Amino acid sequence: MEVLISIVIGILFAAATYLMLSKSLIRIIIGTGLLSHGAHLLILTMGGLKQGSAPVLVKGTEQYVDPLPQALILTAIVISFGVTAFFLVLAYRAYQELGTDNMDLLKGSDNDE
């Protein structure tokens, strides 16, 4: 199971990298979204994907899955959401002000102070 998920994570990372290397701002943002999905799945996989109950205490259950990675991922999801939201609005404002979403055109020149 871990092998399969690891490969899926690899595909997510590869796709994210490919998108982030492109020239369009939208594709870069989608890339960061995929990257955070990959990272979250990675944390979960590294915590071990053994069988067990959900981490809610129920009498009589012996085996639970590891709760700590879940807490970490929950924090990470919220933070990446905040950053993505900010980034999206930034892209929107940049496009509004500058009139382009091509990263090549968004670079400053040496004369800019």
Next chain:
Amino acid sequence: MSLIHWAILSPFLMAVFVPFFRKYIHKIHTGWFVLLLPIFLFTYFLQFLNETMNGKTVIKTANWIPSIGVNFTAYIDGLGLLFALLITGIGALVVLYSIYYLSKVKESLHTFYVYLLCFMGAMLGVVLSDNIIVLYTFWELTSLSSFLLIGYWYTREKSRYGAQKSMLITVFGGLSMLAGFILLSIMTDTFSIREMIPQVSTLPDHPLFIPAMLLVLLGAFTKSAQFPFHIWLPDAMEAPTPVSAYLHSATMVKAGIYLVARLSPIFAGSSEWFWIISSFGLFTLFWGSFNAVKQTDLKAILAYSTISQLGMIMSLLGIGSAAIHFIDVPDNLYMAAIVAAVFHLINHATFKGSLFMVAGIVDHETGTRDIRKLGGLMSIMPITFTLAVIGTFSMAGIPPFNGFLSKEMFFTAMVNVTTLDIFNMETWGVLFPIIAWVGSVFTFVYSMILVFKTFTGKLQAEKLPKKPHEAPIGILIPPIILASLVIIFGFFANLLVPSIIKPAVASIMPRVVEGKMAAIEIEYWHGWNTELKMTLGVFALGALLFLTLAKWSKLYNVFSKRLTLNNLYDYVLLSIEKTASTLNRFYMTGVIRDYLVVIFSFFILALGSSLVIKDAFAIDLTHVAPIRLYEAVLSLVLVAGVVTILFAKSRLTAIIALGAVGYSVSLFFILFRAPDLALTQLVIETVSVALFLLCFYYLPELKKKEKKLRFKVTNLVISLGVGTIVTLIALSANSNRLFESISSYFIENSYKEAGGKNIVNVILVDFRGFDTLFEITVLGIAALGIFGMIRLRLSRGKGQ
């Protein structure tokens, strides 16, 4: 802090008050106040003569950084005292000279005297410090104050060029010297030169011995303008003449000589030391005197002459180092070289100081220093002429001046060195007196040029900017004092021997001199020997060359003007700048994708290679959970979503595919028993997709901007690399579990300690509540940021 420390630091303290003198006392030239200090210091240091004459030394320590052994230890012995007297004595004369040289009205006197006092204090610190780190500190202060003084007329292009050049070269040497000092302290485990000397017997076998020596010598050679680092000295002539007289003839350029002499007890005895110092010194002697002949500027002649004379002193110190090997021989020929070095050091300071002052007077009274315009000043400026004759004749080695004596001793040393039977001297040793002799011939020629082209011949009054007349008496006093010293030391050289030369030689060669001090004597007449014949030969050939100068001076045109060390220096400096800016432009493209390519490539290479090198890749399938059908299908769905995003032509497809990926992830969370995660992921994915849709509405269509194939291939290779590396690391990490998780604690204590059954929630708000606090903060900041971005509209005009 003893009185000596205060004496060393007093110029710096004085420098603090100089601007006030300038500001509040307008009628009196600021120099008069400054003058008091070097006079006072000179008389103060004279008192120590009693101690050093009796072979005693004075050591006073003031703690600076005692925890690492860096303390300000003032150490006065013969060598240090000689330099201290030179610095303060000539310093006083130079200040007196500058009072008449620099205008009270036109010049910013306070900066001049502040720099000069800083230099004086730094130089005293160099020669009187025992701790090498303190010595280095003062050493760099001399470089810095010299830089400021050369660039004194900072509005002139050439001043700035000269200042920068001297700074770069001397600081380069200074830093090498620091490295050498550190190696020395590693070898001896102390920063104190006095404590290093007793360990000298074990040092030459140490592997760091030669590197330390080379690095220290680099510092000494750059400071003392030895070939090929001499190029800064002629350009430093843009400084005011008092500065040239003080720094670039009598004191700073001798700091390197001082360093070599001071460290001789440690390094002398090895053949490398002998060869490097004597051969570089001799070549500098020849090169400096050879080049001095072709100069047309009075100060440039004097600059090359200084280079040449410094080379001579350096070579004498090198040859003198052979004395260590003849400790048991009663009649020590080589120690005479050290005596000659010390004696010539004093002589050079006197006559070169006075010659610079004479050049300054000529410049001051005629408005030019170009010898092609000068001539026939003898009858107009008789006193200046007399001073120039004394100085130049002493420099050329003509009796009865002191230069004659030291030149004789120099030839003696050079002739003796041919009889040396160590260091392979039998092969190359015969070159030593020949080079020395040729160098002396050129010395004679430029000395004659200096005096006769300036003062005899026809007066070219129409070429001179000013109408020449004799200088005021005040400006003549300092060179008169120096010139009378030239004569006094010439006639009564033995006055100096017991008081100054013997203690200085004892500091340079502490192991050799015991019992041989009595042998040191400077005599006028040695009899009809080789040296005298050499000197007569110098006079004869020199006179001949001077008289036929016009015929052979074209010889200098044979050497291409482009193939000079100055051009090399300029070229190196320029190409360093060019290369750096080309390199910068190459990788600082300003395009974010390029930086990302670099970052990702580094990620792949660094992690990939360390996986390979450490042989860390491993797959261990024993702990792996079995694959269920659900996960396999879901994985396919997720991958399909990702591929759809990659190939999406419209933005809506891309958003929906991204949403599909997000929902698949939340389904994964369900499959892996993470209900809270699944819930959050669902909600957040929904909100994100909504946000994406909102923003995309205002953004342009997805367009394929990557048309070039190479671009796509690079991206593909890098992204596949990243994906592979992540997968490999995930697999390897999964196969190498080192210890059990700490989660059993949370599972056991979630209800017992915190009273909650949902373990994830308990961790979030109880066990690890701080994470949550700041995650909330992040959300708050993001919300405020978004609000600010949308609401705050600084128009272009206001924003800038």
